[in-house]
Amino acid sequence: MPGTIDSYETAIGSSGLLDELREFDPRVVGTLPLGLSTPTSDIDVVCHVVDAAAFAEVVWRRYRSCDGFALYQWCSSWRPVVARFEWDGWPFELFGDPRPVDQQxxxxxxxxxxxxxxxxxxxxxxxxxxxxxxxxxxxxxxxxxxxxxxxxxxxxxxxxxxxxxxxxxxxxxxxxxxxxxxxxxxxxxxxx
Known part of the structure; x- marks a missing residue:
């Protein structure tokens, strides 16, 4: 697994991500919580983002100095905001969609x-x-x-x-x- 810390849960905790993004209903998804990860797996987090600018501001403020930081918005109809960065060697991908998480x-x-x-x-x-x-x-x-x-x-x-x-x-x-x-x-x- 990537990372310099024991588990992806530790990386999530030390990053403060769930607290930082709590107003966006962040939920960890993907292969890591399913127990199906590979050495290249990242930590995927889906969020409910009605205000893309507010989400981008929170992510920018907290994670812009992280290795591999990227922040962009898709051109698709829902126009989700995506952020990528590394925290303690773990790659993160945040996906902010205007639909409630339960509908994504x-x-x-x-x-x-x-x-x-x-x-x-x-x-x-x-x-x-x-x-x-x-x-x-x-x-x-x-x-x-x-x-x-x-x-x-x-x-x-x-x-x-x-x-x-x-x-x-x-x-x-x-x-x-x-x-x-x-x-x-x-x-x-x-x-x-």
Missing amino acids: EGWLHFAVQRRLLALDDGRLRKAVAEHRARGMKTEPAFAAVLGIAGIRIPHCLHWAVRATRSCGPAWSACKVRRVGPHRSERLRAARI
């Missing part, structure tokens, strides 16, 4: 992946980790393991959320290969 693709994908891993008996995590170790990005790795390659993951998100909530027929809508030998082992009735 990064959070939704993370929530679904986390839920699928929670329902897993260990084989899904192992298979995804193997794909990741060979250089595959997280979403394509999940798609390959679950048999939904070629299907845009955002189109399957609502099915995956329904499936993890109800453990019902929505699984087959995205051609998901079940991972356990018995239905009771494949899917456990639980809520996100």
